[in-house]
Amino acid sequence: MAGFMAGIIPVNALADTAPGFVWRLRDGDGPGATALRPCGPDVMVNMSVWEDLESLRDFVYRNGPHLDFMRRRRSWFHPMAVPYLVLWWVPAGHIPGLDEALSRLDMLRREGPGSAAFTFRDPYPAPAVEGAGLPGS
């Protein structure tokens, strides 16, 4: 895990200045969220809010250093047979909590992608109501 942990600070710093970034989950004063284990000791979680789906996609998959970490993930993480990444829209200004996130992931696992919980491969647009907008993940 040393390689992964060594990347936490620089990659999170890249996220903080990426276009469209709004907020990310942290475990107290640490640089990231690696100490949080709501899904058991063997599962790390991570959550962030972005202005739109394209900004998030650009950071996750089109930012050189972050993509390089994604490319090497099998050095550090076992594959999961169930979906481990979920996207959903939140109202502007809303900071999602872990319970909310886990319930959206559960929705995705039970029902497949839908407007309340979706994926990059099967995205859904922001709901058309005033004040809506930002995807969490």
Place this chain on the structure above:
Amino acid sequence: MTEISVIAVLDDPVRRRLYDYVAAQGSGVSRTEAAAAAGIGRTLAAFHLDRLAEAGLVEVTFARPGGRSGPGAGRPAKLYRRAVAEHEVSVPPRDYRAAAELLAEVVDVTGAEPELQRAARSRGAAAGRAARQRSPALPDGDLVTGALSAQGYQPYRDGGDVRLRNCPFHLLADRHPPLICGMNLALLEGLLSGAAVTGLSARLDPRPGECCVVVEDSKNNVD
């Protein structure tokens, strides 16, 4: 138009040269520039470019040269660039993409990525060795751009670096980015090592609309 009619539009050497030139540029190209590149007159170029546009192989935009605007700024130039849509014909019908999608999903879920990267590196190295055997005296830069061109990457020079205009795995990479970009990087690392190229190395560095890998001058690589 049927797919086969679209592709048939390219079955003319002059038109093909025009298309290849337009497709290889990073931004819109004027009729004048395309004509010069293809070695033909502007009227003939306009005729061919319009056929390409009708078929949806190139897209037309209008831009004012030099960023001028307002009355008196000059008539906007008609610019051509490669269209985004893919076109494919296979006879008899083949659907390798459906198989690729399934295989990608399985590699993703079972975590066989390291094996995929090893296999890709090995395959890339074989291509590199073959390229070197064909042209033993060619300088590294030319050997590499030649091999990349033959594999459809559409390389172009950017200072000491080689950038790649096209991703040969585009739709698959869009759906499985770390898997396919990782595979792609391994293919290109293999190519460089198989061709015994020193002074150039491959690295992930996506640019909008381009392939995720840059082949860069290792001497300038500062960490």
